[in-house]
Amino acid sequence: MNQKHLPAPVRAAQAGFTLVEIMVVIVILGLLATMVAKNVIGAGDEAREKKAQSDVVSIAGAVTMFRSRNGKLPESLEALATKDEKGRSELENLPKDPWDHDYELREGNTPSDWEVVSLGPDGVQSEDDISNKVKKDN
Numbered sequence: 001m002n003q004k005h006l007p008a009p010v011r012a013a014q015a016g017f018t019l020v021e022i023m024v025v026i027v028i029l030g031l032l033a034t035m036v037a038k039n040v041i042g043a044g045d046e047a048r049e050k051k052a053q054s055d056v057v058s059i060a061g062a063v064t065m066f067r068s069r070n071g072k073l074p075e076s077l078e079a080l081a082t083k084d085e086k087g088r089s090e091l092e093n094l095p096k097d098p099w100d101h102d103y104e105l106r107e108g109n110t111p112s113d114w115e116v117v118s119l120g121p122d123g124v125q126s127e128d129d130i131s132n133k134v135k136k137d138n
Contacts (some may be wrong), residue, residue: 012111047119048098052118052130055095059103060116062090073114077105099123099129 062080065083067073080090096102097118104117120128 048121049130051098053118055097056118056130056132057101058118059091059094063105063114063116065090067111073105073107073111077103077116 001014033064043061059080060078063074063077064078068100077094081094083089094103097120099119099121101119101123104119105114106117107114117132119125120130122128
């Protein structure tokens with residue numbers, strides 16, 4: 001009869017990982033998770049800011065088109081999404097900003113001095129507002 005060679009019995013000390021080895025792996029995984037979480041959380045905030053910047057530029061373009069067709073600024077941004085008698089509008093729909101606030105149209109001192117603004121994450125007029133106008137350094 002042909003006997004196959006069986007492996008030698010494994011001693012209990014060689015059977016698995018030690019507590020120290022498991023702890024080292026857990027610490028490494030924790031460090032990697034922390035680095036990934038920091039990058040992902042920051043990317044979400046940056047994405048919302050870029051979306052708001054893109055929206056204010058798009059809405060400002062629609063305001064410019066409205067002004068050129070009608071000779072005046074719209075009474076409100078909602079007018080940009082309102083269809084005229086021919087079924088046309090400057091915007092298909094008026095979005096909310098990424099923080100679920102309405103965009104605002106702010107008129108200035110002259111007819112050409114206006115801006116479209118997102119109030120940013122805090123929802124009030126402050127330094128974090130996002131505008132279609134380029135901010136000038138003082």
